[in-house]
Amino acid sequence: MANLVSPGVQVSVIDESFYTPAEPGTTPIIFVVSAQDKKNGAGTATAAGTTKAKAGTPYLITSQRDLTETFGDPIFKTDTSNNPINGGELNEYGLQAAYSYLGVSNRAFVVRADIDLAEIEPSASAPAAAPANGTFWFDTAVTKYGLFQWNGNAATVTGGQSFTNKVPTVITTNTQLVGESNTGIPKGSVGQIGDYAVVTTTTVNKIYYKNKSGTWVKVGTQAWVASWPTIQGTAANPTLSNGQTIIINGTTVTISGTTVSAMETAIDAAGITGITSAVVDGKLEIYSNGTSTTDGSTDEDGAIQITAGASGTLLADLGITAGTYFAPQFVIQPHTQVPEFKTADTKSRPTGSVWLKTTDANLGANYSVKKYNSTTKLWATQSAPIYKTHNSALFNIDKSGGGINLILGQVYIQAHTTLAGDEEGDFTLFARNATGSTTITSSAVTASSIAAGGKTFTMAESIVGQEAMNAHQTVSFTATGATSDADVIADAINAKGFINIVATVDASNRVVISHNDGGEIRIKDTSSALQNIGFSAYNYTTKLGTANLYTAPTGDSASDFHASNWKILTYTAGPNAPTALTTNGRLWYSSLVDEVDILVHNGTTWKGYQNVYSSADPLGPIVSATEPTQQSDTTPLVTGDLWISTADLEAYPQVHRYNADLGKWIALDEGDQTTEDGILFADARFGTSGGTATAAPTGTIPQMLVSDHLDTDCPDPALYPKGMLLWNLRRSGFNVKKFVRNHVVTTDKNVRMSDESQANYYPHRWVTESANQTDGSGSFGRKAQRKVVIQALQAMVNSNQDIRDDESRLFNLMACPGYPELIGEMNSLNNDRGLTAFIVGDSPFRLTSDATTLNNWGKNVNLAVEDNDNGLVTSSEYLGVFYPSLFTSDNAGKNIIVPPSHAILRTIALSDQVSFPWFAPAGTRRGGVTNATASGFIDAEGEFKSIALNEGQRDTLQQVNVNPITFLTGAGLVNFGQKTRAANASALDRINVARLVVYLRSQLKKLAKPYIFEPNDKITRDEIKAQTDSLMLELVSQRALYDFLVVCDESNNTPARIDRNELYLDIAIEPVKAVEFIYIPLRLKNTGEIAGL
Structure with missing residues (x-):
């Protein structure tokens, strides 16, 4: 607007050079789990992205080096023979996929869930916290x-x-x-x-x-x-002469009798200082306790001088040589x-x-x-x-x-x-408790501290280069009974001319005595003058007394106190490294498959198993891969004996109860939590009692069998029938538990133990963290580990607001490699962000390749409640699922099994580099897999079974909207499908179209944003239409669209819409379809017929 008043020039600039910014390129967000506080790739510091404080933080990673510096090298576990643990729940699949992806691209968001995979390493014993620094x-x-x-x-x-x-x-x-x-x-x-x-x-x-x-x-x-013995005779059971004598340390000993025992009696009766005797194997032994002397002195180290008497051969008969012996x-x-x-x-x-x-x-x-x-x-x-x-x-x-x-x-x-x-x-x-000078400080000296009169004390000091202490020097002074006595004492000490000891008086009128070399001072407080002004020995128990001043050892009678920078060390002694109380929230995966505590309902409450079945195996449930034929102590099986089969750990636990009448084991239904033959999986107790205020509950399985103790959070027995079993997850092994401090409210009563007081209970407990399966059966082994990993990942995706910020964090692919269970959560996130990303979903590692299994999984015949090993649930036009898993190597060169998304993310990136997102990332031109060498699944033995999907298997996958990765002769591993999980048949049931729409959502949003708050008139409508036409024409030229139509005029921007401040831009597109089915009719003609056509 012109606003000049006097003649002049005003220049204004109107920017109408709007354009649609380009997409940032293929940028995935990859959700991962890893160990916590890992070393960075260089091994010089902690990888920042693996700290607990940074869990859930989206990192924009631009290179493989950037990834390893932020999250450390991907970890894949091996067994004790260095064989890979295929499909293990501690493997860092997401980081390995991100590392491989960043080999061909330079942008990826990586977000780590708040779980430490190191905490769910198998351990037979409960973990504790690391000690404090300096312990x-x-x-x-x-x-x-x-x-x-x-x-x-x-x-x-x-x-x-x-x-x-x-x-x-x-x-x-x-x-x-x-x-x-x-x-x-x-x-x-x-x-x-x-x-x-x-x-x-x-x-x-x-x-x-x-x-x-x-x-x-x-x-x-x-x-x-x-x-x-100080002296040992060599003659056994000699015959001695009655009345003969020997002399021991000047005392004559006369024997009354002829036996060695008579000699022993005579020596002991003589009452010689420090001397005793005994007969051992018929020989005389003479002992000193260290106080015996030959002449009454105190420095002969328990000497015994023995000589013959006036007459006789007594010493010779005893086999003792006359002389002086030492103890x-x-x-x-x-x-x-x-x-x-x-x-x-x-x-x-x-x-x-x-x-x-x-x-x-x-x-x-x-x-x-x-x-x-x-x-x-x-x-x-x-x-x-x-x-x-x-x-x-x-x-x-x-x-x-x-x-x-x-x-x-x-x-x-x-x-x-x-x-x-x-x-x-x-x-x-x-240990040294201080550096520099050795200093002791009195209390403030007052007029009443010391009575007037002459006082003395002695002091000795250590000297550099001298091992012995200098001699004590007497310090004398005359107290006046005034505050000035502090200076009097300090002056008296300094006047003695000690080499290292100096005394001063501080601003609080306290006497400060120091050894300038950090050496030792010994003090004899003859007149108690130093104690009167507040010097007192430090008490290690009460922590009271003068710092650096200690009671002199009993052997130092010349001193009352030692002033020293040496202090008794606070430490823990033992064969195992000390630990601290387990951190609240710490996880523990108990690896003990054969530790099972089972209780049984007696009609009133839960009882220790042997308190109901007294003849059952004394060691508890029999945990064995083969069917038991007798109890652990070789006695016959009885009705009520339990067998937990470990033949198939994937299906653990398979519980059987013995029926003696039928003479066989009866399999129980682990999913039954309502009948007398059912099993309830829950926390009940950790030991045979509530523990003590400072000691956790304990108890072996045999002890638990005869204990009826229950923790107050044990399931209410009133809700379950008599005969039902309770599998005590808290004490049993093979699951994941979490340490919860103050889980027991000690001020409450234990309602499961007749309102017993919990005042002296141990307040902390291990609480099962691996939730039960949907049918109520327990989660055990790797499935227990996976439960807690999935829970952490799902919690992160569902609650993280940073990843929902679609302004500053732009990505167009999503994956959580190795975890099909996250497909549903990623789909919800994608909807929250306006469907601006395409989801790359995985199939289970252990999904076998037969058509029946593939069909049942893809069509969710088993009615799984979430995407998992049992079935594929989620449908979305912006989701592609791939099968099978792949064989490759990790950064350490070890062979590993990775999920399909590991390859597909990289394949999409490579496809986009040579084409556009609306080109299908499939087939031999753009679907080649460059970061794996074989495809297959993990079999029941945990081994990788390599496969090449045949046409029938690929047809089955096509029908359930799952894309096959297969080996083609001459082309290698290829992604050979581009179906989305669309619920309905439409153009969006293909990945290339879905990704085109993702691209258009993002571009159209950027295109339209500058027009917000512009006048809602024909000029604006024409401008936005022209810009949209330009975008669409470009897509036509880039083989994304066959044709399009853009409408933005009065026909779709009615007065009513304009009055609501709305602008409508209607766009119709005809997306380019990919060739998937090629038909080639081949006609055979007779000779010459073709020329005549």
């Missing part, structure tokens, strides 16, 4: 404990004067300990005499030995020392310091002495401590050397820094944790 595990299975037992016999005796490695029994649960307490010793039922055991139920792991009396004694203790000893040393136990050494040791070799040379100790990395999902082995003290660990691990260079989490094993004089067999795992 530590003491792997008791691979740990070498470095225990060596000494043989003190002469070198001339086999094994004498040498060490033998001893592998201990490792106890990780209280059930093997006395009183079932974690502080108890091993039970007498554990191990044999002479065995060693390591108890790991507390942070102080103790080493035990089972002595001759069958008692477990801690290695290194007096009881252990006294378990081995068994337990030593903790590296392989470079071999214990001096030999007879030639100063203090030789008897048989039974033990060496804990702290280094891993020659079967020495190698404690396996591992740390979990949640990024790599791996357990990383940690360095865990063995030392006797914290300062020894600092000296050896960080010689140059004394602790300052150690990283957070550095582990070491402290052996002999009490630090007492005599070494004992125990060890504790420590």
Whole structure:
């Protein structure tokens, strides 16, 4: 509109160069399932499209590399012999089809359903969650404990004067300990005499030995020392001289009698410190408990000095040589310091002495401590050397820094944790709890913290390059009973001139004592001054106390406290990696086909099977491929025995009940849930009780047979007749379950157990996820896996709004390779989007090629309720279904079986590259299959049976509107059909016409959109008609149409329509039909007749 007031120039531009944009080309949307959190194709990171957060997100993929980086390499499972699992439910058919398609094209939308195929891998045991990042595990299975037992016999005796490695029994649960307490010793039922055991139920792991009396004694203790003889006589049952004497550690022992037993009595009666004796096999053995000395000193390691008396031959008669003997000893040393136990050494040791070799040379100790990395999902082995003290660990691990260079989490094993004089067999795992300085901080010092007067305490420090602690220094100060005492204490510490220890007072008037090298501080709080200002030992149970300050071990009498950056490690000990509580929603495919818990209705409630049929097989239902002739314990079969046939796992379960009167097995109807001979498939219980608040219910199948416990969600028995069986899916195997946290409402009553309280029940349960079949029978084996996969795919297609966005996500093909069950959902999606895509549907892998089976499936003779193995249900002009499956190879080069859509998607793409969507993607010109080498089906044995469809089979498929893929001599594999699943006979019963209409829907929408809000007059109508004519003329020239007619004038845009703001554009088209039937009459003429015509 002109709006100049004064002279000037105004330029306006009117854009009337409207045109219809081109289609983006052949672009499919492919619905897939895969394992979760897969590695990308390069193996360097997690493939983004496989994370749970991205499930249901449509990705526009432009290349094969893009696909593998987003979704990882397609996975196809093999068995233990590396044979492919044909038709397996864990194979990633959709990703393989997308990968093959992107080899010839550069645009495809890929959407992954929210299911982790790795979760439904077969597993005999229930899965648990991965531990938290940084979790530590003491792997008791691979740990070498470095225990060596000494043989003190002469070198001339086999094994004498040498060490033998001893592998201990490792106890990780209280059930093997006395009183079932974690502080108890091993039970007498554990191990044999002479065995060693390591108890790991507390942070102080103790080493035990089972002595001759069958008692477990801690290695290194007096009881252990006294378990081995220090002196052994060699004479058996000698006749001794009454009244003769021997001298033991200065005490004269006189025998009263002539037997070895009399000698034993005399020694024990003498009351010699630390000395006892016994007669073993007629020979005298003299024991020390480690406290005996020859002169009353305390440093002779259980010495026994024995000499003859004033007269007689008593020692000689006993076969004992006079001399000084030393008790068994337990030593903790590296392989470079071999214990001096030999007879030639100063203090030789008897048989039974033990060496804990702290280094891993020659079967020495190698404690396996591992740390979990949640990024790599791996357990990383940690360095865990063995030392006797914290300062020894600092000296050896960080010689140059004394602790300052150690990283957070550095582990070491402290052996002999009490630090007492005599070494004992125990060890504790420590880890660095802090980096940098070792710091302890008091409470805020107030006027009432310390009473006025003189105070003292002592402190010792570790020094870089020095294994031993420096000596304690006394710190003295005079308290004034004021807040300034904080500075007084700090000044007194600093005045002592410690090398590494410094003290400061922070802004809160707290005394901060630090070891600058991250080393050790030992404290004796003589006047309790430090405790008065709030220093207290950290309590591992209550988590209270001063950080980095710990009670001194009992063997360190010079100290009350140790300040240290070493802290007892929090870890799990055991042969299996620790786990966490199973994640809510985690799936589990139980692979146990022979674990079946069946209950029976007694007229009132559900009962354990043997509580009704007491003579039935004691192990429960007999699971066997062949017909049983006796019970599992070889007793005769009785009425009520159950047989679950595994002869055909595809048909599992086939349940039979024995009738003794008839002498045969009677097959039951698994689809009957109403009569006394029926079977109900449902969750009933997981164990013989509700469990405890912290422990899940348990119970073996034989135990379940005699248990009547029911979970509260068990089916109401009032709804079912007496005699009906209940197949307990929760406890039985071969199905898919989901872990549901807090499934049991513990505040409610258990209505199935007479309103029993559930307050102490385990709140979590495994709940069956694989829904029953439509006839009520259970879903088992691969069918159970498939149920949950299909459910996830259908939920994604039905609820995903992103894929319904037809403005920003443009695609014209749809497929869900490997899953005919998704045909109905894709059809609904296509209708939601205005029928702007063509659906490529699959046939089942196991659909055999005989005409009867093909006809029954294609015409849904079995009345299937959805497209599946039993029948083809969906009809649509924009759906094409193909048969059979195909043989090809995956990215790893393994032979695999793929669904028909794997080939058809690529065949359509190649056809469109050399022609147009309205050309039939079939026949030898445009229907060639380039990504498979054979067609066929999977037979009853799981093997691929290659076929070439004959004319009769192709005729049958044609009649049920399914397109054959077959082998033609000279052409190879070819798609040889282009029928849609149209309900009625029309032009739309052919794929080329259906795809033409899909194309026109999209193009006409784009063509018309610019005219919205334009004036509804002749000019606009003429413009839109002219543009439509142009589009149609182009299609005529491209062999899409024979003819067309476009009307957009007053005849179809009446005043009433114009008043409703409507514009009508009527188009009639005559689509080009493809040649499918060629008739060639051949006439034979006599010679010369043709020339005369």
